[in-house]
Amino acid sequence: MKLQTLKSIIEKKKNKSEFAIITNLTTGESEIFEKDKPLSKEMETYTNQINKLFKSKKNGIIENTEIFVETYVLPIKVIVVGAVHIAQYLVDFARSLNFEISIIDPRGYFASEQRFPDMKIINKWPDEAFKEIETNENTALIALTHDPKIDDPALQHALKKNFYYIGALGSKKTHENRCQRLKEAGFDNDQIDSIHGPIGIKLGGRSAPEIALSIIAQLVSETYKK
Amino acid sequence: MKNSFDEKILEEAHDWVVANQKVVLATVIQTWGSSPRQVGSRMIVNEKGDFSGSVSGGCVESAVVRECIGLIKENKPYKKIEFKVSNESAWEVGLACGGEIAVYLEQVN
Incomplete structure (x- = not known):
């Protein structure tokens, strides 16, 4: 060559x-x-x-x-909502696996450049942020804030746009409440069931890098299923 | 769906060239049966035998390194080599999994 x-x-x-x-x-x-x-x-x-x-x-x-x-081919776009501790490890895994991550977090103190050097961070609410990112059925969403104000609009966007992977962090109870809210917002059971919640494969670990690993493992697995 | 689960080998090859090393790209171009790495998998080798990336699960890398050094020494631009099922008593190198692979070697020039 x-x-x-x-x-x-x-x-x-x-x-x-x-x-x-x-x-x-x-x-x-x-x-x-x-x-x-x-x-x-x-x-x-x-x-x-x-x-x-x-x-x-x-x-x-x-x-x-x-x-x-x-x-x-182009790397797969992964939208992470919540510039939290787990997201810092997700960024590392995503780099070696060549996913293209964008982080959305309206909370400025989380979405700082110091916490995420060389990363595209959109310091806006999801509804505004999604105006800047082109998304489709080949996009993935990882919602990490477990704050309905931030996660829910992102989940709704992902469901409407038919993202191939949607995962949301939170306990079973948190997820039940989330499903109920989405139902009230007019989403049907099939759509709601397509959300991976609680997110990630069962690894057993509770530390931030372990949770990030379990999420990224699920994402890779779902990518190959499609 | 296919993601470009990319190993950044070509970028590394470029770094090696910039560092004045002679570089051979070794690419899996064909597989038959069960092979450890898919078509398009790649490793790079320099004139000293340093290598990065892989074309199998460690089964044939040593032979690929030897071939690549040979290519550089003889100053040939490219070569195709094939590896078949290994027979432990007869061959040092082969694919224990029972597959076959063809690897294309090319110098970066």
């Missing part, structure tokens, strides 16, 4: 674009494929097959050829 190609791959990853690396295994030549951008003459012949692999987000050799395609 040419150093120049390597550099542009890293640049594209940084800029959060989706692309593929196409390598001719018999010549060692590689190039970058992007949607709606022309390929070199040599690779043009394989446009359909490359597009197919790109759309299905797969890596592999195009059948009966020596052309290898490696697709790079």
